[in-house]
Amino acid sequence: MGGSGGTGADKRPNEPLGSWFVRSGWSKGELARQVNRRARQMGAHHISTDTSRVRRWLDGEQPREPIPRILSELFSERFGCVVGIEDLGLRSAHQSPSVSGVDLPWAGPQTVSLISEFSRSDLMLARRGFLGTSLALAAGPALIEPMQRWLVPVSPGQASAAQQAAQERSRRSNRLSAPELDLLESTTVMFRQWDAQCGGGLRRKAVVGQLHEVTDLLQEPQSEEVSKRLFKVAAELAELAGWMSYDIGLQPTAQKYFVLALHASKEAGDRPLGSYILSSMSRQMIHLDRPDDALELIHLAQYGSRESATPRTQAMLYAMEARAYASMGQPSKVKRAVRMAEDTFGDATPGDPEPDWIRFFSEAELNAENAHSYRDLAYVAGRSPTYASLANPVMQRAVELFSRDKEHQRSYALNLIGMATVHLLQKEPEQCAVLAQQAIPLAKKVRSERVNTRLRKTVDTAARNFESVAEVIQLSDELAQQLPETGVEAV
16 A cells, blocks of 8 residues: 545645655655564554555655655755645645644643643654654744743733642642652752763653653642642653754654643743743754744743843843844844843853753853854855854864863763864865864764764765865765764664
8 A cells, every 4th residue: 555645636836845756866666665673663664665556655645644744744844944744835634733733732630631641652653753643843923923922911800710729639639749749859959960971862762751750750640849840840841851862863753742841831830841841942943944933032031030040040041042043144133142142141140050951051152153154154145254264263162172072971071072173264274184083083972963963974074175185085984984874763
């Protein structure tokens, strides 16, 4: 079976699909093989596509689910941006909000139920980010408008009814003890440290499993105070599951976890945590070449946490605002946001109480973000030497600081690669090769598809532009030997 439907004499060629297909450089047979491989990974063993079936799709035949979603993810990965089902001229079957989509009800019991269902599906069925009949990435208004409801306050009537119900339940419950809650919170901190040291691939399932356990606790009677602390733990774990999924290339899965994390943070009444989750969503949109969406998410985060976020959190949001503006090619706004990030970071007093999730935003990370903003501006401005020269000293400072940081090994690798790209922009291939060489053992150590992809892309660019430079030739050979290309593992 090929998994297609929709016959008829009035079919017209599917021009959008044809356009993406031609630009991909794939043959019909190659696309058919990729579709079959993805289908097997998600358990859809009835799918068996061949070149004639691909030709019929191009001629206008509408394939049945899950093929539209498989094609959407394949083309999204190929082009590094969101390629929706509709962008391919295809139709998707309706799915329940629990399986796909980001426009979910903002209510505690539904949030718990959705996180429980999604984490269970992930643990049981995940294969390269496919859950059930798979997920699709949301972008544009379909993403931004539901997220804006994060700001809408719960009506007093709803709040008092929820409080009364919680109080009634707690009178009948065996509540979690304070030490048990403390242990849950410290376990979340430990998972975050593991991610920084080892990348997203090594402990993702453990985080998802812990998240599922927390939803079980939330479905039991708890006091209002305990419930809020549990929702906060759930929000942090869901954000981390999303971040780890993003790090290993499972983009739709990552986005769904981020959305669920934002819902949980609202139930916890923690606006700064919500702003941090929105910043993770923003970073993903930059990665997927959607800077307009990234900027909207950051502005939402800044507005929502303006009265409650610490200076360190505000500085992180300004730095992400600069990244979005850089991808949009707006230098004056980049420089303003970079300056605001630096000034606000200067207001952070050592020793002030801070949530653990913002601890990563150190002086090293501040320099790293700002350097990448200048570097990205250089790319957008046609490899501008002016912006590359602005990036150079800031990136060097980031590399220097991360070299002393034994916890944030992935960040060290990413900034070594970032420094290598700056040298490429400045037409210094030998220095580029030195930095990329240093990143190879770190890339082997951290399970991060982001690190591997950026390293390969940088080395490929160096080899293409400076193919006769001995150091670049040696680097290409070593990378191929030390970090051979493989697919993302199911984790």
